Amino acid sequence: MNTPWWKEAVVYQIYPRSFMDSNGDGIGDLKGITGKLDYLKELGVDVIWMSPIYQSPNDDNGYDISDYQAVMEEFGTMEDLEELLKEAHGRGLKIVMDLVVNHTSDEHRWFVESRKDKTGPYGDYYIWRDGKPDGSAPNNWGSCFGGPAWEYDQERGQYYLHLFSKKQPDLNWDNPKVRKEVFDMMTWWCEKGIDGFRMDVISMISKTAEMPDGKIKGGFYGDYSPYCIHGPHVHDYLKEMNENVLSHYDLMTVGETPGVTPKEACRYAGEDSHELNMVFQFTHVDVPGRFGKWNDKKMPLPALKKILSTWQTELSGKAWNSLFWDNHDQPRAVSRFGDDRPRYRVLSAKMLATCLHMMQGTPYIYQGEELGMTNYPFAGPADFKDIESINAYREWCASGHVSHEEFWPCITAVSRDNARTPIQWDDSEQAGFTTGTPWIPVNPNYKEINAKAALADPDSVFHHYQKLIALRKRYPVIVHGDYQLLLEDSGDLFVYTRSFQEEKLLVVCNFTDKEVAFQVPEEFKDARCLIANYGSHEQKDGGSKKKESGKLRPYEAFVLRQAR
Ligand code: GLC
């Protein structure tokens, strides 16, 4: 079997600003990452995806890029980046860069030129429109970060489209010159020796020519999605990118594709579609409520299982899944899907890890997830650093649309800042992240939850992840096996099997804080337990032991392997 390396890999995502500060200015940086490569090697991951490290005015923490070929000063220098690449490669670790090309910063040279002169060489690099006859915006679309998606530019006398903040103008991908600039820039990075790209909101690069008003849903503005998501030429442009750049290198590519369905995913990342290797889908983390995405409701387990299982089966043999519980835009996995109360935090974090890492696809670990880091106890809106949370609070709450009491639990449950607090390295001041003042406060639970403690404890969440990664390397069934969901209606248990050639796995996860009855199926009666979150079951007769007890303990999880 000829398996590409990225199907067997485990990826670790770094949010550089919050990972490790090497010089005491309170901001994580490239040297900080290089200094922690041995930690990642010990965990056992193969690939590091770094959120953007390019020059940026930081309106959206680096997702607003003003120079794609320069390193953000706060993060270090190009030499630091080259050093990181060298040190990573020396340890057999690959580096995947974040590619943010749906938009640039408004401080990017292209935009500065574009707003100056309609007819100049950059005039058509962005999406410019005249206002309506009464001078108002071309349509009613809202931006992802609140407010309208159009900003009037005095200098040029036109509106430009920004699906994110007004400092993130959308590039005009219909202009072949824009595509060439992007492809040349990508080639430049490939020549530097990087190993892949995670492509920011890549499903949004192609827009319809007509831009009518959108339906008002879950907010105050019109919905742009029917006109901007999976737009008319997105697949043409990705095929062109593949032909011009990607196909010339041995890369891993993953597209962030909001709005993607399994069918659409097979176009972006189909085995023969010549676009991307895999995509991030969001159906398991999108739980819209009364206030749009701001919602503290948990998705019921049967719904969650149905979604994840659909992705497992629909992509099987056609495209490749990416597996994740959280990232820099999502709350902490253990707080959202598990139970972050001290009694259950470690158990439920291990249960979640087991559930995800035994599925088919490439698993992504978001920094701190391997420590079971939790959501942050925000005291008030002044605690927010993220543009999205700041604007949302203003738009929904400060404006009087909803009371603070009603909105507060919703925004704190899913604010992106939950994921962006510094990594808790040890129990010293500022959790060992910085010798200065961190740009965003450290979670006060760092004395108990930190990497130093986790490394010293053989039963830590860290060591559970380490085992899961090692199992993936050892048993091909984890990479290749067919997936089948059992007990699909259970609101308590997530149970599935994986089968490949002579091997079969049974994965059992209790998603509740209660004891739940469960009988191990007969065919697993002689199976061996590969991993468990209640220590005593990792033994040869783990399978039969389980069978006798007939009960799962709170958040219990284990994996049985039967070799026929
Ligand atoms: C993606 C990124 C997010 C960013 C947005 C705009 O969704 O993951 O962090 O704010 O795109 O670039």
Ligand code: CA
């Ligand atoms: Ca620093």
